[in-house]
Amino acid sequence: MNGIQGLMATIRQGMKPREQQAMRGVIEDGRVRIGARSYPFRAAVDCRTDDGCRVWVLLTEGGKAIIVGA
Numbered sequence: 613m614n615g616i617q618g619l620m621a622t623i624r625q626g627m628k629p630r631e632q633q634a635m636r637g638v639i640e641d642g643r644v645r646i647g648a649r650s651y652p653f654r655a656a657v658d659c660r661t662d663d664g665c666r667v668w669v670l671l672t673e674g675g676k677a678i679i680v681g682a
Contacts, residue, residue, distance in 0.1 A: 618656070634668040634680055644669055644677040651677040 637644040637651075639661050644653045646669070653669065655661055659682035668681035 632670060634670055637667055637669050637677060639663055639665045639667060644679070646677070651675060653677040653679055655679040657681060 635646050637646040639645075639653075640650065640663055642652075643650040644667060651669075651671065652675075653661070653667075654676060656678050657680060659665075659667065659679060661667070661679065665682065667679045669677040669679050671677055
């Protein structure tokens with residue numbers, strides 16, 4: 613990621629056109645678990661993505677989670 617421009621580019625890649633709120637997830641086995649579902653992820657911010665870390669994510673239409681906070 614390259615600063616704010618990189619964050620915007622990552623979020624634009626597949627965000628749903630409607631407004632959405634970030635959801636809390638936990639990193640497990642290289643995926644983000646939110647409730648009973650898990651998603652592959654891409655980090656839009658510099659944060660830890662080790663197993664057990666809690667993160668805030670937005671979901672894309674393609675079914676990926678974009679980490680926007682920790």
